[in-house]
Amino acid sequence: MRIKVCGLKYPENINSVAALSPDFMGFICYSRSPRFIGELDEDILALLPDHILKTGVFVNASIERVNKTINKYDFEAVQLHGVESPEYCAMLRSKVIVIKAFGVDEQFDFGRLEAYINKVDFFLFDTKTPAHGGSGLSFDWAILNQYTGDTPFFLSGGIGLNNLHEVGNITHPMLYAVDLNSKFESAPAIKDIDKLKKAFNTIKNI
Numbered sequence: 001m002r003i004k005v006c007g008l009k010y011p012e013n014i015n016s017v018a019a020l021s022p023d024f025m026g027f028i029c030y031s032r033s034p035r036f037i038g039e040l041d042e043d044i045l046a047l048l049p050d051h052i053l054k055t056g057v058f059v060n061a062s063i064e065r066v067n068k069t070i071n072k073y074d075f076e077a078v079q080l081h082g083v084e085s086p087e088y089c090a091m092l093r094s095k096v097i098v099i100k101a102f103g104v105d106e107q108f109d110f111g112r113l114e115a116y117i118n119k120v121d122f123f124l125f126d127t128k129t130p131a132h133g134g135s136g137l138s139f140d141w142a143i144l145n146q147y148t149g150d151t152p153f154f155l156s157g158g159i160g161l162n163n164l165h166e167v168g169n170i171t172h173p174m175l176y177a178v179d180l181n182s183k184f185e186s187a188p189a190i191k192d193i194d195k196l197k198k199a200f201n202t203i204k205n206i
């Protein structure tokens, strides 16, 4: 099981999380989020180990702005949390790994995903909220049984030490990674390293 830690912003904390060797680190490029990276110095990210995929997280940004930000931070992946179209995703996929996020609730229609097949590398299933992400709320993971596609996915939304062990009960063959964010914070964008260490140990045994 791969691990993504999302919502990093502060240099010292970024380096402490990197020392845990997650597979992906997410940097929020959406100004309405409390985890927005703002004018984060690109030299901080340039020093991260190559095996950690630096991921820019966007919500309905223009392709120009996404491309500019990819170039600035040398992102290897983008995660898209708005209503980005399959064509938009395909344009970015010629350059970086594309993770398309969907807000899931009881009414979610997995048929919507068909248009994205071969246009994205991964789906990310998050809890549907008006804030687009970072809610700290989980959804009913049983809904994932309705997903019969073969694009691998990240499980996201309100994952914490309280429910992480239940991830081990998910037998879906396309579950690729778990996404850890607000449940591992002492304040927005400040990750609690001890909590993350516990989570990494749990995930290693899944």
Ligand SMILES: O=C(O)c1ccccc1NCC(=O)[C@H](O)[C@H](O)COP(=O)(O)O
Binding pocket: 006, 007, 026, 028, 030, 033, 034, 035, 057, 059, 079, 081, 126, 131, 132, 133, 134, 135, 136, 137, 156, 157, 158, 159, 179, 180, 181, 182, 183
């Ligand atoms: O984290 C945010 O503030 C955020 C805001 C807007 C769009 C996406 C955002 N985060 C993206 C993520 O990958 C989060 O890890 C995901 O939404 C789950 O967050 P949480 O429920 O806090 O675990």
